[in-house]
Amino acid sequence: xxxxxxxxxxxxxxxxxxxxxxxxxxxxxxxxxxxxxxxxxxxxxxxxxxxxxxxxxxxxxxxxxxxxxxxxxxxxxxxxxxxxxxxxxxxxxxxxxxxxxxxxxxxxxxxxxxxxxxxxxxxxxxxxxxxxxxxxxxxxxxxxxxxxxxxxxxxxxxxxxxxxxxxxxxxxxxxxxxxxxxxxxxxxxxxxxxxxxxxxxxxxxxxxxxxxxxx
Amino acid sequence: xxxxxxxxxxxxxxxxxxxxxxxxxxxxxxxxxxxxxxxxxxxxxxxxxxxxxxxxxxxxxxxxxxxxxxxxxxxxxxxxxxxxxxxxxxxxxxxxxxxxxxxxxxxxxxxxxxxxxxxxxxxxxxxxxxxxxxxxxxxxxxxxxxxxxxxxxxxxxxxxxxxxxxxxxxxxxxxxxxxxxxxxxxxxxxxxxxxxxxxxxxxxxxxxxxxxxxxxxxxxxxxxxxxxxxxxxxxxxxx
Numbered sequence: 151x152x153x154x155x156x157x158x159x160x161x162x163x164x165x166x167x168x169x170x171x172x173x174x175x176x177x178x179x180x181x182x183x184x185x186x187x188x189x190x191x192x193x194x195x196x197x198x199x200x201x202x203x204x205x206x207x208x209x210x211x212x213x214x215x216x217x218x219x220x221x222x223x224x225x226x227x228x229x230x231x232x233x234x235x236x237x238x239x240x241x242x243x244x245x246x247x248x249x250x251x252x253x254x255x256x257x258x259x260x261x262x263x264x265x266x267x268x269x270x271x272x273x274x275x276x277x278x279x280x281x282x283x284x285x286x287x288x289x290x291x292x293x294x295x296x297x298x299x300x301x302x303x304x305x306x307x308x309x310x311x312x313x314x315x316x317x318x319x320x321x322x323x324x325x326x327x328x329x330x331x332x333x334x335x336x337x338x339x340x341x342x343x344x345x346x347x348x349x350x351x352x353x354x355x356x357x358x359x360x361x362x363x364x365x
Numbered sequence: 366x367x368x369x370x371x372x373x374x375x376x377x378x379x380x381x382x383x384x385x386x387x388x389x390x391x392x393x394x395x396x397x398x399x400x401x402x403x404x405x406x407x408x409x410x411x412x413x414x415x416x417x418x419x420x421x422x423x424x425x426x427x428x429x430x431x432x433x434x435x436x437x438x439x440x441x442x443x444x445x446x447x448x449x450x451x452x453x454x455x456x457x458x459x460x461x462x463x464x465x466x467x468x469x470x471x472x473x474x475x476x477x478x479x480x481x482x483x484x485x486x487x488x489x490x491x492x493x494x495x496x497x498x499x500x501x502x503x504x505x506x507x508x509x510x511x512x513x514x515x516x517x518x519x520x521x522x523x524x525x526x527x528x529x530x531x532x533x534x535x536x537x538x539x540x541x542x543x544x545x546x547x548x549x550x551x552x553x554x555x556x557x558x559x560x561x562x563x564x565x566x567x568x569x570x571x572x573x574x575x576x577x578x579x580x581x582x583x584x585x586x587x588x589x590x591x592x593x594x595x596x597x598x599x600x601x602x603x604x
Contacts, residue, residue: 153456153459153463153467156458156459156463157456157458157459160458160497161458216456219456219457220452220453220454220455220456220457220506221450221451221452221453221454222452222454222455222456224418224420224448224450224452224454225452225454225468226471227419227420228418228419228420228443228446228448229443229468229471229472230440230443230444230472230473231471231472231473235471236471364439
């Protein structure tokens with residue numbers, strides 16, 4: 151994780167691209183929804199997560215771009231020891247990067263749509279962390295799976311999005327309730343779904359990453 | 366030279382689709398011995414190195430390094446091998462020192478800062494330790510990947526065109542390092558197209574042609590001209 155974040159801090163390739171992409175998305179949403187507050191309130195949770203997921207897809211797809219340079223992929227394979235440590239490092243790096251971008255998108259949403267999210271922030275933060283972990287866990291795994299495939303840019307979202315349905319469902323529903331000012335206990339079942347998805351996806355990643363690298 | 370081979374290959378076949386790159390190959394390399402692999406493009410030199418490095422699985426046959434099967438137990442082979450191939454295995458946006466630190470940590474090693482600095486000094490990159498690798502030339506990147514091998518201390522070295530891109534001083538250093546590696550009982554396999562300086566380190570010359578070993582002979586006192594003649598004879602190619 152240290153290596154990936156250090157490289158990103160120096161190159162800023164992914165972060166810059168994601169920030170501009172998020173801005174573009176907001177402009178599109180702004181034009182599509184117009185000034186109607188009612189429509190906006192109903193669509194906001196879905197739009198927010200659409201923004202998170204699209205930005206996440208771009209970021210997650212680049213997880214192993216560094217390793218394609220100078221054949222570092224081979225060197226990772228040759229490193230003795232447990233390969234799941236590589237998965238954990240990549241996953242942690244992706245979660246940090248995604249949360250930074252999501253925080254930025256959330257702030258921009260609040261400014262662009264004149265929405266007050268201050269009261270909902272603690273609940274929103276919990277939902278964002280849980281859902282981001284789920285998205286990144288599968289995303290990191292599928293990024294490794296498609297890293298050596300020629301049509302990886304096409305294959306990666308096609309594989310990833312169907313598997314993300316439980317996470318997206320839980321995240322959108324929980325976000326909707328949190329933004330309406332409902333207590334977290336009211337969305338406990340959605341939070342449980344997110345936790346269950348996180349556990350399943352992370353464990354599946356840890357168990358299969360070594361096999362994926364070798365094959 | 367030790368009696369027991371560190372590398373043992375029997376009946377090796379590697380096919381990509383219907384095309385057999387290697388077929389029925391057998392080879393043994395003992396500790397303290399260096400084997401130079403010669404052959405035309407596509408003869409299977411790099412494929413053989415990748416199979417030994419556990420990066421490619423053989424289609425048939427057995428390949429063992431220090432008694433461990435490369436296909437069945439790659440994780441037991443990897444701590445003992447060092448590979449320098451066409452890629453330099455370095456991250457462009459990390460410094461030379463950060464690269465060494467990353468790879469050694471990932472390999473479960475924890476070298477002291479003085480050891481990292483020593484490895485950089487050995488390849489004459491000590492003044493560039495804090496420079497980003499992006500600013501390095503191809504030869505400097507290759508030297509950095511050799512510094513990584515110094516820290517890993519493998520028993521078996523697999524080198525693909527090891528002298529390529531190096532200046533004269535670096536070549537001389539590498540020659541000396543490979544000689545001391547052999548003297549310490551390590552086994553060395555290097556693929557090359559050159560008949561010059563690199564072959565001075567080699568104890569045996571193996572020429573690959575048609576997926577098999579066309580010649581496996583001690584280098585002895587053979588000079589570059591004699592080796593070039595043998596190469597032409599066995600590959601049918603002008604050297």
